[in-house]
């Protein structure tokens with residue numbers, strides 16, 4: 309069973325972390341572990357997270373952001389052309405594993421790769437960022453509410 313991060317939704321490849329966020333224990337990836345306090349002991353009541361609304365924070369690359377569903381756009385445009393991931397990779401002179409990771413939303417491609425994808429797919433994957441929206445400070449930890457919406461249900 310592959311484990312997904314309960315905050316950002318990406319598949320946890322390496323170590324998974326149990327953290328407490330607003331009283332709930334979540335299993336998260338390394339990137340998201342700082343959004344909560346690492347869980348030490350098992351809580352007496354287990355919160356079952358049934359549905360997760362994935363709100364991946366948009367990666368910020370220089371003065372633009374990738375559009376929120378850029379990985380879906382890449383896949384859709386590739387499939388519309390009848391290309392395999394290998395074919396698309398060849399056209400932008402990258403490895404197929406990179407395409408696979410991009411389409412799964414596992415990684416944020418570099419600007420150079422984004423530009424090549426835009427060129428061969430004929431779509432825009434970026435949007436301009438208002439300077440005021442760019443948060444440079446790392447000291448402010450976003451609350452869970454900013455990142456993800458979790459609906460809790462009792463196990464019946």
Ligand SMILES: [Zn+2]
Nearest residue numbers: 313316337340
């Ligand atoms: Zn995560």
